[in-house]
Amino acid sequence: MLDILRRIVQEVSSATDLSDALNVVVARIREAMHTEVCSVYLFDADSKRYVLMATEGLNPEAVGRVSLSSSQGLVGLVGSREEPINVDNAPAHPKFHFLSETGEDPFLSFLGVPIIHHKRLMGVMVVQQRDSRQFDESEEAFLVTMSAQLAGVIAHAEATGNILEMSGHTKERRSTRFNGAPGAPGVGIGTVYVLSPPADLSGVVDREAESADEEVQRFDAALQAARDEVRALAAKLSGELRPEEMALFDVYLSMLDDNALGAEVRTRIRETNNWAQGALRQVVMQYVGHFQLMEDVYLRERATDILDLGTRILAHLQGSDAHAQERDFPADCILVSEELTPAMLGEVPASKLRGLVSVKGSSNSHVAILARAMGVPTVMGVVDVPYTQLHGLELIVDGYRGQIFSSPTDELRQQYQAIYDEEQALQQDLQILRDLPAETRDGYRIPLWVNTGLITDAVRSLDRGAEGVGLYRTEVPFMMKDRFPSENEQQKIYRQQLETFAPAPVTMRTLDIGGDKSLTYFPINEANPFLGWRGIRVTLDHPEIFLVQIRAMIKASEGLNNLRVMLPMISSVNEVDEALHLIYRAHAEVLEEGFDVEMPQVGVMIEIPAAVYQIRELGQRVDFLSVGSNDLTQYLLAVDRNNPRVADLYQAFHPAVLNALKQIADGAHAIGKPVSVCGELAGNPMGAVLLMAMGYDMLSMNATNLPKVKSVIRGVNMAWAKDLMQQVLTLESAPVITATLQLSLEKAGFGRIIGPAR
Template structure:
């Protein structure tokens, strides 16, 4: 069964369009199951009807003509119930509907399975037989497994057609919507620039070129370079390999010949495809043919073809390295965005980001929010390698990406973008005003920083200090651990820029979704593994150098606060404090006269929530990391788009945990702040203020909106709303309650210019 499934999926994946893919499905499934009929019905979202799109066994003239509503027929029943239907005599079922044009009256037994992708019913896969019999459990399991496997393939094939602007009848498609996860609020209109990982054939996009001779020249140069590499490799290993083993290099050289793989690529280039795209087509075709062969030796040759393809692609990419063009209004698109990719775009040109992987709380999302760039993450269904150069709309409020937008949709989002611009202009006047409620309650608003550019943004938006300096950011942008001297310069820059305001510096917090290329950590479950304080306590040489650098950088400024991440109990805290005092003694021995700065603990592990009092007694302050605390309390990987909808910091358990932390910290006289993304959500900030948090720290981009809202309400109103929300046991109802409260206060529209896109 698995072997058959794999072969069908491979064949369907290589189909050039949706119609071909569906034809392959019905032919192969019918043959594999030994039935007389196999058909695929797809749900047309415009008509909301299941349309017969492919069949093997029924009258093919019925394709595209026969359709039924979800309330009609057995196919409609399978689709609405979202479960398989196995009937010995289909005609006797009350939902049976007869279509004369299909010729299905000859077939008695019926087995249908829904095709579901990301909770959306896409269609129904059906097999039928003439004799009356119930399909056995094995046959039903096979069809259900097949439909589950094919769901993603069909979704991808449909999306590919949409990207290319062609529908089922070849009509132009506009406003095709791909659903992702909101990464950073705002809307962006622009042109897609696809950034591909190095030498990965699977993600090379199609791209038409006019200079065919130039493309062929590029490819010939790559061929010659790879031939030279293989000759050199063969010569170098001549003394270590037998003659028959060295023959493999001759096979590689033959593949590169004009009469073999090299010649095939040139033929594809001559059709107008660029060299990389032509190489992908030819290599993938050969790989799939080899992998489908039953002979073990021949199937292994697929890896040889892949290797040749990667070598050629690497040279082609190297030749074009300087050729990536960033137009005005660039929307950067990649399988997995990285901070380095953002840094490559010339200043003023980047307006939006789209990532196939990641979620709203991945590192790039946080960076995007800090930079104020509308972002959609986790757009898993977007065939991103095919969107290069086409027009996109990024809706960072809802997490939607639109390809080929119509003039009407373009106009709608342009109006929203203008509303945002006017809103931000209106908020600039708040910069020098305090964050003070209508009844006189003052709440300091601090900024999260990490990049050098964050300093200017924080000042522009009136931050009253730094609640979280992510010290790992300069480590992540380096190619080695920065020296103590280099770290002193970095930290001094931050401390001096905000003096005399406080700057809270978190000690190195790597691991999880924050990797260092020169200090790789490979774990099956990185978020529950070696990260944060666990790493630096295991490597005191890293911790001590950083602590000394922070202390030296604060000389004469005295506005440093040190924050310890990922503390799960008193033993870790005591060991970290011992190292901090050792670093302080060493610095003083060197003649640097600095007082011991305030030391705090991050509350971001559930265990710490229940030890808040004990931890608070040992430190000067506490700071809640709401991103990780939400992740751990809800057991939701915040970087996994499949479960991103479960990640919700307004979940009742999160709100009750936060209230407990504040109450326990205050019971022993210690201040507590919060520095996650939750603090930058204006409506959530109202609840945090009501709970009694002593300060909120957020990305500077969000600070004016939070300040604006808190200046429009009284502390009493916020407390009444919190009391109401703490009695609610459903997160969606909490969201609704907050939205309704803001609407009654006339504040909702001001906070979200994209509200019109939410309908």
């Protein structure tokens, strides 16, 4: 059966449209199962009816004309129960409904299975036989397997309107939703332009070179052309991005350096006498394979960058210039590709770009980073979308929820247009809050800081009214290089951050690798990385790395003195004592070198449950405490927040999480130490109100969320916030707590703030 199934799937995949695919399915299943009838009924959600769309064995003239209501007949029973129905005397069944137009009266045996795609009923597949018998377990399993395969084909046909064309309907196409991952927030409505890579590396064969020297020359010319192409595409984006953000294109150019990818391909040509295309494929695929095996999501995404560069070099080797002719992008372009890259983004005029959709990739992709900087709504990793068939169709991109809608209905389009208009108006209204303090109506003031990684984050944060940096992720500069950055390189990077915010404080977290973050040149391979060698554990085991970083931070603060150092992943006082010893040593060494710098404030991150119960002991050793709510939540709930199978169990408003946060705040204040939160909870307006009521002294968040949080804080009283906190702390369920917070803020007039990003 497995071989038969494989052949049917292959034949269905090569079908030109849904009608062909359904005809192939019913014919092949009837043949494989040795039955007399195989039929497919598709469910029309608008009319609530099952329409016969393909059959082998019944009257072919009934196709597209015969239908059953959603509760009618055995087909309706299969759909309503969403499970197989297997009977040996169908006419005797109380739910049997005779359809004279189909000519099915002689058939007694009936097996029907539902066709379901992403929890949505698409239709019912049926086999029938004259003899009275029940189909056996293997036959039932085979039909269930085929229905699962067919569900994706039908969903793709819905996305392109193929179902309506096939059935002769003239009404509006039904909107189809596909889920991915949020890449950049916002709503985009426009026309799809599918962009394909200029060449295909996987199809290149090895071929012996007639002259290795000539192949090297050909490769060098293609390499230079690819460099010029990347520079040209970067120049197109330069008007939309700040110079700091353009650094991502420097990463591309460094990969194209003669001493990087170029050197390896030349060596491969000379050593193997392979022609340039073959040598290029070997080197690029070797790199890609290496990156794809990495645990860290951010670094795994670099495989996309390597592959993009390889295909661009190949296009020039093959003599095809992908950009020789200007593409005719629509005025409201939604750019779609199997794997979007920053260079592709540069091909579309910014004035025409309304949204981005990538079948592959994640929110850590370079293109997602640039999309967030440019404010282009983006959805990544939409693996089920039939992207090649979407060209020219209307598409809605929901970058908040990570969803796209093809061929939207008028109602859905109006709904998203309203969200878009509201978001634009809200941003205008929130802009006036930029220079106002986050102060409640009854005079309680709480500073709002930001989390940053790239210098562009810092610049954008100031535009949003940030008062300081609660978390600067120092690992980002380490990830952008192929080696540990030197002390001098680090000093320059840290100086930029400190100068940008001076005199406001900048909290620099020491190198936090391990878990979901690793370096290509310092691999950490563990069975359970989140409970392994990460954060402070790594840097204390490598004091040479830790000391260089601390020295660079302290030197960078000369004349500014706005540096705060924060230690991640602390689980014991011994780790704090050891780290403080090294920090004091680094400060003394810097003073000996002639730098006039103050000893920075030092704090610890509370993100491990053990630290929650040592607040007094830890707080007495440092200047401040900061809760990393993301990690604290995942450790308290034993949920990997990057694992989609348990994502719904990661609940920021879980009672245990909220009670731990209250305990931390109370413990810190008992010893007179300031305490803040720098996780995603602080950037959620509902979470921010709770944290303020608990007594947290400062909140640090993504710059995008800062204006919304400020707006809510300025619109409430502290007494109201404390009453709300007391109420939710008595509740026992995260969904109930979330609903209570949502309802309370909506009643207080903040439905507009929490709406689109809910």
